[in-house]
Every structure is written in C-alpha cells, then in structure tokens.
Amino acid sequence: MKFKIHRGTKEIGGSCVEVWTSTTRILLDFGMPLVNKDRSEFDFSKFKSLTTSELIERGVLPDIKGLYDETDKLIDGVIISHAHQDHYGLLHYIHKGVKHYLGEATHKIIELNNLFTPQEIYIENVLYFEKEKAFLIGDISITPYCADHSAFDAYSFLVEAEGKSLFYSGDFRSHGRKAKAFKWFLHNAPQHVNYLLLEGTTIGRESKPFKTEEEIENDFVEIFQEQNKINLIYTSGQNIDRIVSIFRACKRTNKILVVDVYVAKILKELSTFAKIPYPSKEFENLKVMFPYYTSRRLKNEGNKTILYEFKQYKITKEEIGNQADKIVMLVRPSMQKDLENIKGIDGGNLIYSMWEGYLQKSGTMKLLDYLTIRNFNIHKIHTSGHADTQTLKQMVEAIKPKNIVPIHTFSKSEYSGIFSTPIVEINDGETISID
Ligand SMILES: [Zn+2]
Numbered sequence: 044m045k046f047k048i049h050r051g052t053k054e055i056g057g058s059c060v061e062v063w064t065s066t067t068r069i070l071l072d073f074g075m076p077l078v079n080k081d082r083s084e085f086d087f088s089k090f091k092s093l094t095t096s097e098l099i100e101r102g103v104l105p106d107i108k109g110l111y112d113e114t115d116k117l118i119d120g121v122i123i124s125h126a127h128q129d130h131y132g133l134l135h136y137i138h139k140g141v142k143h144y145l146g147e148a149t150h151k152i153i154e155l156n157n158l159f160t161p162q163e164i165y166i167e168n169v170l171y172f173e174k175e176k177a178f179l180i181g182d183i184s185i186t187p188y189c190a191d192h193s194a195f196d197a198y199s200f201l202v203e204a205e206g207k208s209l210f211y212s213g214d215f216r217s218h219g220r221k222a223k224a225f226k227w228f229l230h231n232a233p234q235h236v237n238y239l240l241l242e243g244t245t246i247g248r249e250s251k252p253f254k255t256e257e258e259i260e261n262d263f264v265e266i267f268q269e270q271n272k273i274n275l276i277y278t279s280g281q282n283i284d285r286i287v288s289i290f291r292a293c294k295r296t297n298k299i300l301v302v303d304v305y306v307a308k309i310l311k312e313l314s315t316f317a318k319i320p321y322p323s324k325e326f327e328n329l330k331v332m333f334p335y336y337t338s339r340r341l342k343n344e345g346n347k348t349i350l351y352e353f354k355q356y357k358i359t360k361e362e363i364g365n366q367a368d369k370i371v372m373l374v375r376p377s378m379q380k381d382l383e384n385i386k387g388i389d390g391g392n393l394i395y396s397m398w399e400g401y402l403q404k405s406g407t408m409k410l411l412d413y414l415t416i417r418n419f420n421i422h423k424i425h426t427s428g429h430a431d432t433q434t435l436k437q438m439v440e441a442i443k444p445k446n447i448v449p450i451h452t453f454s455k456s457e458y459s460g461i462f463s464t465p466i467v468e469i470n471d472g473e474t475i476s477i478d
Pocket residue numbers: 125127192194214
C-alpha cells in the first residue's frame with residue numbers, strides 16, 4: 044500500500060490524500076484550500092471561471108489521473124470525512140462516474156449548502172457508510188470512526204490493505220459534545236498502524252487544554268443573566284455543538300432563542316440523525332425569523348416551500364424588538380438589513396462565537412462596526428473545533444502508530460517536540476511506500 048498527500052502537509056485546508064494498492068486507488072477528502080501559497084486568504088471566486096486543466100496548472104486542483112475524466116481508469120472511490128469546505132469543497136470537479144463515500148448527514152449538509160449558499164456541489168453515485176462498519180473498495184478496507192468535531196457527522200478512518208495500515212485522523216477534538224465518542228475511541232482504537240496521518244491545526248498556536256462546550260454553555264449563561272438586553276450571537280449555523288450550547292443556556296435563563304430559516308432548516312434536517320432542538324412543538328422557546336436576503340434567495344430559486352415549513356414558529360422583527368430582553372438571536376453579516384429594522388435593541392450584547400481569525404473578514408468587521416454604532420457590547424465566547432495538545436497525545440497513545448505524518452497544520456516541524464513516536468515530515472505530492 045502506498046499513499047501521497049496531495050495537499051495538507053504544510054497548510055490547514057484543502058486536504059486530499061491518495062491511497063493505493065496494485066489494483067485500487069482511493070482519495071480521502073477533496074477540500075478547498077483556505078490559504079494561498081503566501082498564506083493570504085484563498086478566494087475561490089477568482090478561479091471560478093477557469094477550466095479543470097487550468098486549475099490543475101495553477102495548483103488549485105491536484106493533478107490526479109482518472110479523477111476528472113475517463114482518459115485513465117477512474118479512481119475507485121472518494122471518501123469524505125466531514126462537511127467542512129476544506130474537506131469537500133472541490134467535489135464538483137470530479138467525474139460523475141466516481142463513487143463518493145460519506146456519512147448520510149454529511150451529504151444532507153452539503154445539499155443544504157447548495158440551497159442556502161452560492162455553492163453548487165451536486166454529487167451523484169453516493170454510498171453512505173456507518174461508524175465502525177468496515178467497507179471495501181477493491182482490495183482496500185476502510186473503517187470509519189466517529190469523531191468529536193465542530194462539524195456534525197465527522198469521521199476518522201482506518202485504511203488497510205496488503206497487510207499494511209494507515210489511520211487518517213480527519214479533524215477532531217475531545218472537548219465537544221461528542222467527547223464520549225473520543226473516550227470510546229481511546230479504548231477501542233486500532234493499534235500499531237504503520238502510519239498515523241495526524242491533524243495539527245492547533246500545534247504552534249496554544250498548548251493549554253481548551254474549554255469544553257459545557258464550559259462555553261456556562262459562559263453564555265453568565266452573559267445572558269447579566270443584563271436585561273438583547274443578546275445577538277454570531278456563530279456558524281453549522282456548528283451544531285455550539286447551537287446546542289446556546290439553546291441550553293437559553294433554557295437555563297428563560298430566554299427565547301431566535302434562529303433564521305437557514306439555521307432552522309439545518310436543525311430540522313439533522314434532528315433525524317441526533318437528538319437536537321429544532322423548531323417544533325417540542326421546543327417552544329425556539330423561534331424562526333425570515334431574513335430579507337435569505338428569503339429572497341429561496342423565493343428566486345424556487346424554494347419558497349421552505350419558508351412555509353416554519354411559518355408556525357415565526358417571530359416578527361417587531362416582536363423581537365418588543366421583548367428584546369428575552370431574546371437571544373443568531374445573526375450573521377448578511378442580516379444587517381434586518382437588524383436595521385429592529386427597534387429597541389440598542390446597547391445590547393453581541394457575542395462573537397467563532398475562530399478569532401474570521402474577525403478580519405470584511406463582512407464580520409462591517410457587522411461589528413454597525414453594532415458598535417448602536418452601542419452594543421462585544422463579547423467573545425468560543426472554543427476550538429480541533430484537538431488540543433493533550434488530546435493529540437491521547438490519540439497517539441491509544442493508536443501507538445509506528446510513524447506519524449503531520450497533516451492539516453502550519454507547524455509540521457513542531458510535532459517532534461510533542462510526540463516520542465517517529466515523525467515523518469513529507470511534502471505535498473511525495474509518495475510514501477508502506478513496507
Ligand atoms: Zn473540519
């Protein structure tokens with residue numbers, strides 16, 4: 044068995060690993076880069092009009108035979124770890140005949156992103172895998188393991204063939220709402236694999252243990268209790284762990300949680316996979332507002348029915364303004380126009396609940412500037428979606444790999460100071476033969 048990291052040995056984002064035997068070839072993830080070569084923010088809109096071969100030439104798409112067309116034998120399967128753009132964002136360039144293996148909820152999230160964002164990633168030939176159930180692609184066996192991550196339905200993979208093994212950590216942590224899955228993993232991990240491809244998002248950033256989602260929930264409670272004013276929260280609509288933390292904090296402080304139709308739809312669709320709150324009779328303190336731009340997009344694209352789905356749970360801008368002290372509302376930059384139409388919320392709290400790096404985004408700055416003018420107090424409550432050093436060490440101790448390969452990191456040279464296992468620092472495109 045051989046493998047090659049097409050992208051990910053020296054950066055976070057754009058993950059793509061190829062694994063092959065003499066008869067079978069598979070890919071693990073096919074992500075959109077997050078950064079350019081000089082580490083400035085990657086902007087895909089600049090490349091959108093280019094052809095596949097132009098994108099390969101510019102290094103946006105990895106040069107992989109049999110992935111984009113049938114001039115070579117098609118690759119035997121692409122496996123997606125979770126629904127974050129940096130792991131699936133280039134899938135639409137892949138030849139329609141290629142088989143895609145992913146979690147069912149992951150596919151659902153990708154489809155919802157097609158509805159609510161400019162993304163157009165429609166994948167055919169889809170096969171759903173299940174946690175801990177090994178499946179075969181040719182002579183390669185893949186076992187998915189449930190991962191605790193800020194994306195819903197995330198996995199790590201054990202890949203085995205020709206008597207050799209590799210473990211791909213994907214993105215993971217141990218301080219989220221799936222902490223139990225990680226604990227279970229520590230006791231049931233495959234051991235002595237030849238190579239562990241270990242994500243190191245936080246290596247080189249911070250080494251102390253991260254706050255748990257429960258602690259984050261308590262932080263929200265503290266702010267909600269503090270004053271009688273509206274609490275607006277800017278978080279990712281897809282960070283289900285975080286939304287659950289916010290919902291629970293609302294229950295504890297008798298607040299009404301207002302989500303928009305986009306988040307409402309995500310919660311509703313994903314509630315078939317896990318016990319999470321969604322707009323329904325069962326969760327009375329969860330209300331839905333209909334933002335101007337999102338509603339217009341849905342109407343223009345023929346998806347008006349989604350608006351009707353949540354009519355029963357609607358809260359108007361007037362109702363929000365009239366009981367501002369009872370409201371916790373999820374917002375994002377595109378909702379500024381709606382906030383302009385809500386009276387009586389000046390001097391409220393804006394809680395920023397995402398990675399600090401996104402504060403530099405122009406949309407975020409605009410929203411914060413606008414709310415500052417309305418005398419909002421800005422707070423930050425957040426914990427990482429990725430493993431802290433202690434958790435990375437726990438995974439290594441559980442798996443006892445023969446070698447570690449850094450991936451999904453800006454700091455591969457720092458691994459050797461953390462782990463006693465041999466670190467194999469490789470470059471993008473380098474073939475490693477497992478023997
Ligand atoms: Zn991720």
